Amino acid sequence: MAATASNDIEPVEADKPLTNAADNLPFVTGARAGMSEDEIALYDRQIRLWGMRAQEKLRSANVLLVTARALGNEVGKNLVLAGIGSLTVADHENVTEEDLGAQFLLATPSVSEVVPSDATPAQRHGADRAAAAAVVGTNRAVAVSQQLSAMNPRVKIAAEQRDVSTQPASYFQQFSLVIVTDRNPAVLNYINTATRLQNQPFYAASSYGFYGFIFADLIEHEFMITRDRGNIVSKPGARETRxxxxxxxxxxxxxxAAGVKESITKREVYSTWYLASDASPLPQSTRSVPRRLRNVTPLLACLRALWNFQENRGGKENFRMPNVNSATDRAEFIGLVSKKQAFLGTPPVAADKIREFLQSVESMREISPVTTVLGGQLAQDVINTIGHTQQPIQNLLIFDGTTMQSSVYAMHPEMSLGTAQLATAPNTTAPESASEATGGTMSAAVGRALAAGTAAEAAAGAPAPIPIAGSPIPLPTPPQASG
Structure with a gap:
């Protein structure tokens, strides 16, 4: 296969993505034409797995990864090693000593600081302390980005130190895909609404000790599968599921003839985080079969109760988690679990499962095996989405680290899906219809936030993004504070 070895990059405007005329799929700012022979050799095994075309799309993608805790570390590592085009890591928090426990991209000594093989235990301990002291207190996005850049220098890495939830919706236009990890439901709702306005795919994920979830809103996503042709003929326009x-x-x-193959392009439609996370019932295929209903993981009701509890604790309480030692918190959480379970129609959640869940989520403990599995699943789905290969998550994956099982549920309201959920909202004259169609995100207050962001917070001493490797990814100027 012919390949182009040139690494020159033509500057383009950040808010005008390029287009691949061959397949009319969006390419991102700074994409290079063709892959060099060195790149083909480097990514040979994964090219054999998902094909050259998917690898080129991956190489051209510009991804935003929000929050660089343990789960974000895993996702970032997998995307960088896979050969993503560019990755912006956004995190406004600084590294703490607690972060060093499960976040492997932190506190890694440089080559000159690596202790010799015959070092004494005291020397090794001193080197560990020195490495920790060098990173604690620094911005988490910067610290993580430095290590990601070392993993694959071919990938452009940038660190964003501002809280992206304070940015206007137009901020997300420069990215081809947005991943948000370990943020509260209000932030997920805001960023998902912003990515919908920009027609960009959105993923959300969090780990809560032994448990975690992945959510996908790809709006309307097409993917292709190639397989041997069977006896049942696939027909364009046929609906396989809702x-x-x-x-x-x-x-x-x-x-x-023998060995006839067919390439089938399918389209999946999605719902917003707001609608899928609380207002949507289980799919009819599950509700109509008692055995399937009984097998629904109790974590679904627990997670919905948790998100509801956090929403009730916005503002001064900063969307805090329930305190397992507080009788008031426990009673409220148990009541929320019962309410969510009744809405879903699933069996009551056992008291010991609620207790285990509360103990696991209270401190947002990061358990490496859990974040490794969850981060691997999320990164692989992102790769499939970018490459338009394989069926993506539809649309909520729940991971139980106590059983090492993942369950996927298509959570959608009884209404139009895909682009219709947002496109119809501005045209309606009934406020309640607009609220329902967009998950309540088109209220006047949130509408203003989408247009201008939380300007005061964004402009108050917000540092500019730091380029870590290669050319910096241009970002929009923070909105000016208004009186």
Whole structure:
């Protein structure tokens, strides 16, 4: 296969993504034409897995990763090693000593600080303390980005030290995909609404001790699978599920001959975080089969109760987690679990499961095996989405680290899905209809926030993004504070 070895980059405007005329799929700012022979050799095994075309799309993608805790570390590592085009790591928090326990991208000594093989235990301990002292108190995005850059110098890495939840919706336009980890429901709702306005794919994920989740809102996403043709003919326009439709079918080989293959393009439609996280019932295919209903993980009701509890603790309480030692918190949380379980129609959640869940989530403990598995699942789904290969998560994955099982549920309201959820909102004259269609995010207050961001917070001494490797990814100027 012919390859272009040039690494020159033509500057383009950050808010005008390039377009690949071959397949009419969006390419990002700074994309280079073709892959060099060195790159093909470097990524040979994964090219064999998902193909050259998917690898080129991955190489051209510009991803935003919000929050660089343990889960973000895993996602960032996997995307960088896979050969993502550029990655912006956004985190406004500083590194603490607690972060060093599970976040492997922190406190790594430089080559000159590596102790010799015959070092004494005291010398090794001193080197560890020196490495920790060098990173504690620094910005988390900067610290993580330095190590990500060392993992794969071909990937452009930038560190964003501002809280992106204070930025206007237009901020997210420069990215081809946005991933938000370990943030509260209000932030997820805001950023998901912003990415919807920019027609950008959105992922959310969090780990809570032994438990975690992944949520995807890809709005309307097409992907292609190639397989041997079976006895049942796939037809364009056929609906496989409520969310999945066959868009196109291409047959390779002569009809009736052995080894005939078909390439099927399918489209999945999605709902917003706001609607999927609380207002949506289980899919009809689950509700209508008692055995399936009984097998729904109790974590679904627990997670919905947790998000509801956090929403009730906004403002001064900063969306805090329930305190397992507080009788008031326990009673409220148990009541919320019961309410969510009744809405879903699933069996009551056992008291010991609620207690285990509360103990796990209270301090947001980071357990490396859990974040490793969850981060790997999320990164692989992002790769599939960017490459338009394989069926993506639809749309909520729940991970139980006590059983090492992942359960996926298509959580959607009884209304139009995909672009219709947001596109119809501005045209309606009934406020309640607009609120329902957008998950309540088009209220006047949130509408102003989407237009201008929380200007006072964003402009108050916010540092500019720091380029870590290669050319910096241009970011919009923070909005000016208004009187």
């Amino acid at each position: 969310t999945r439709t066959i868009v196109n079918v291409q047959v390779e080989g002569e009809e009736g």
